[in-house]
Amino acid sequence: MFQLLLQSSGWALFIGRFHPLLVHLPIGFLLIAALLELGRRTNKINVGAPAIAFILLCSAIGASLACVAGYLLSLGGGYDALLLDRHKWQGIGVAAFAWVAWFVSIDKFKEKIPLVSTVYAGTLGLAVLLTMTAGHDGGSLTHGEGYLSQYTPEPFRTLAGMPPGKVPSEEIKPIENIEQALVYKDVVQPIMEMRCTQCHNASKSKGGLRLDDMSFIVKGGESGPALLAGNSAESDLIKKCLLPENDDQHMPPKGKPQLTNEQIALLSWWIEQGAPADKKVGELQKSDAVKPALASLTSGNPAGPAKSTVSPVLSLKVGQADEKQIDALRKAGLLVNSVSQDLNLLEVSAVNAKDFDDRQIALLTGLSGQIVSLKLGGTKITDASLKEIAKLKYLTKLHLDHTAISDAGLANLKSLDYLEYLNLIDTKITDNGLKSIASMKTMRSVYVWKSNATDSIVNQLNRSNPHVVITNGMSGPAIAQFLQIGKNAARDSTKAL
Amino acid sequence: MQNLLKELQHTHLQHQTRRHFLQSCGFGLGALGLGSLMGSCTAASGDSTPQSVKTGIPQFAPKAKRVIYIHMAGAPSQLELFDYKPELIKYHGQDCPAEFLEGKKFAFIQGVPKMLGPQGKFAQYGQSGAWMSDYVPYLQTVADEITFLKAMHTDQFNHAPAQLLMHTGSARLGRPSLGAWSVYGLGSENQNLPGFIVLASGGQQPDAGKSVYGSGFLPSVYQGVQCRTGGDPVLYVSDPNGMNRGMRKQTIEAINEINRQTYEDVQDPEILTRISQYEMAFRMQMSVPEVMDVSKEPQFILDMYGVKPGEGTFAMNCLLARKLVENDVRFVQLFDWGWDGHGTSKDHNVEGGLRQKCRESDQPIAALIQDLKMRGLLEETLIIWGAEFGRTPMQENRNGLVMPFMGRDHHLDAFTMWMAGGGVKQGYSHGETDELGYYGVKGRVHVHDIQATILHLMGFDHEKFTYPFQGRNFRLTDTEGKVVKEVLA
Secondary structure, eight states: OHHHHHHHSHHHHHHHTTHHHHTHHHHHHHHHHHHHHHHHHTTSSOOOHHHHHHHHHHHHHHHHHHHHHHHHHHTTOOBOHHHHHHHHHHHHHHHHHHHHHHHHHSHHHHTTSTTHHHHHHHHHHHHHHHHHHHHHHHHHHHHOTTTTTTTOOTTHHHHTTOOOOOOOOSSOOOBSOGGGSBIIIIIIHHHHHHHTTTTBSSSBBGGGOOOSSHHHHHHOBTTBOSOOTTOGGGOHHHHHHHSOTTSTTOSSOTTSOOOOHHHHHHHHHHHHTTOOSSOBGGGSOOOTTHHHHHHHHBSSOTTSOOOOOOOGGGGOOOOOOOHHHHHHHHHTTOEEEESSTTOOOEEEEOTTOTTOOGGGGGGGGGGTTTEEEEEOTTSOOOHHHHHHHTTOTTOOEEEOTTSOOOHHHHGGGGGOSSOOEEEOTTSOOOHHHHHHHHTOTTOOEEEOTTSSOOHHHHHHHHHHOTTOEEEOOOOHHHHHHHHHHHHHHHHHHHHHO | OHHHHHHHHHHHHHHHHHHHHHHHHHHHTTTSGGGGSOOOOTTTTTTTSOTTOOTTOOSSOOSOSEEEEEEEETOOOHHHHTOOOHHHHHTTTSBOOHHHHTTOOOSSOOSSOBBOOOOSOEEEETTTTEEEETTOTTGGGGGGGEEEEEEEEOSOOSHHHHHHHHHHSSSSTTOOOHHHHHHHHHOOSOTTSOSEEEEEESSSOOTTGGGGGOOTTSOGGGSOEEOOSSSSSSTTOSOOTTOOHHHHHHHHHHHHHHHHHHHHHHOOHHHHHHHHHHHHHHHHHHHHHHHTOOTTSOHHHHHHHTOOTTOOOHHHHHHHHHHHHHTTOSEEEEEEEOOOOOSSSSSSSTTHHHHHHHHHHHHHHHHHHHHHHHTTOGGGEEEEEEOSOEEEEEEOOGGGOOOSSOOEEEESSOEEEEEEETTBOSSEEEOEEOTTSSSEEESOEEHHHHHHHHHHHTTOOTTTOOEEETTEEEOTTTTOOOOOGGGBO
């Protein structure tokens, strides 16, 4: 009866939420009392017994208040019963032992109790010990079990016999083949794990709801099932996310990281499709609304070069370039520019020196520690130059288009550890040269239009080397197709008029 | 004594007239003759630039090395092209709700206009599911290269001030344009071509005139150089009859020598500008006709863009833009006039008129993206498409009358722009408008925000990229602007 009354009034939770605040007072007081007692007994400090007794009184009162607040907080529900029970009794134990320790430390009782010193030391010790265990369980209740050790680094992880670290990521891993992905396991569950299961799991199930497994989602919580298969608009899971963020019922709670529109669209779509547990994306009908959201899950657009990564070279600290070397390059007509004001890295371009040739290429070697981008398109260099270019260890972008280079020269570039971009348009390279380049780990984009590389090899290499995008020019049929699309559409729209 | 004074005055005048006349001709009427043909910063960097910015060096490594900015002057309707509003179909022909009109001023709409449903047929394209209408069939093929900004907004509802705001960050005259800031910051790479080139089509210049590509208070080497698309690309750059190149060279060397001496006397940095202009003009005699000549382009490329040699069309300008960035020109600005679809005439409406403008521009824009991509240039070239504002979800009712064609009025609260290439996401849409397309409700981007974003892509913090003028540091975004991080790749 009393419990019901408390639950129905806001007072219970209001006071209850002071528990995490109050609970730190007895922890601190008890530790201080124990430390002072230790110091006193080892004659390290000069402190009177009454002082310690007073601190013990404070901790006993604090612990009692924390117990009351803790009980009121627990009425709000949503905690693992077993863990909560253990925490409750440990907390009460702290309070009880603190009272006893205080009681026996008061002067007037000292003489009347046998073995007073042993009782005193024992109760104080027990209170401190229980503070630790109760505190740990309390932390587990609030933050979830395993919170403390989640980020245990190696080698301690292996030593402690813990499984390899599984860190909840802030980003869902890109899915390689979205059509083959399982809707629940690969799309829905990662979203839940990122945004929902911190509070809806085995040890902490707020609102009686667990979202860490399909069966629990269907079962729902105190307010009924979380989803209504086939009807996302009537499913609490979606409704709560769509409420205004200020609404008390809104999920995730205000201040916590929120679901993105795409994530909500994905969850709604899954529910609309009947919330299947083991269907693949390809087996379900896709609404227009969910297509961009699904696209956002893939690892970028396979049709175009992946541009999001920044070259690791840009974070290297390299020494300043020799001004004399730069001047020599400039005298040869090359453009030499800093990559940016805070970097010593250089970009070199022969845009104004189309006569640049093999005889001058050695000029670059003096800046091999700085050059990251080299544009030699349309110059007179040949394969001989590539031996020198291969010495530019930080080179990330290389334009060799419209030059006489061939496979023989290209082989030199394999030693470059950072090369990402290679423009081979209008050169003599062939399929063989391209094959060796495509397997370079850092390579991201290669352009081979008007070279001797064939479409079939380009397509094959693009498939077998997903990290690199090789682009050939549009062939006659491809351009005809491009023009046809427009013509068809134009004809259709004239009809519409 | 009197004679002596007279003689002094006389010599002084004699000394003044010729030099002063030439000088003020060049400096005062900067757009005259050779004066308008410059753009390289090769000579001007160093002495004439202030300490705050080391020109030619970005503040951080840029993703976009070059820019092609396509401005559709007059402002096409986003509601016909990209911003799909199915709800608006339901309200077609109904009175505009009062809350849209309260406290609002429009360029032409008066009283209570009717809502106007979208005229295009919309569908989603590409893996990204980008919404586009049948007005732009070719652009559909490159949907996954594009980042849309669907909730753009501006402060100005008349063409000229809105264009000024879009390109110079201020609706008033006198500020440097985005292209000028870019060349000022990053320098110019090809010494034979201006770093900032402007090409206009559609039969008229942009409403705000040359100021939209001017250099404002920046040294005038940074202003945009307009090239003609038909005939001589640049007027007066070829040698007159009877003067050969050697003689022209000697003339220019002599003039520059005199200018250099004057500079040593008076230390005016604009003289350096002048010297570099002469040198540039001389080099441009060779390089400009070459780069502007499309006769050597293979037929399939001409077909792809839909270009016929000799035509000064928008399609031709797109092809030239590719040739210019291929030759490392920093900033190419395209203007195409005739997008002002009020519904006043056969050409200016959101039905047939807009369709015709799209027919002329859709194919070359898609071809430009494809062409840059297969040349390996799209990765570092940023393409921006947009206008000075958008168009209303209401049908225009100029003077309270029914217009002869379907048209929409200028609208500053919501319009669409898109970007592709250097450093922006591929296949992405940022921002949303309400269900009638009147206001941006999510991801709103102001003109200053997109400017900040463009500068960011070019390696500059828009708040630290400044130029001291009349006692304070000026920047493109004035005191506003936030980089739209969501669109960055």
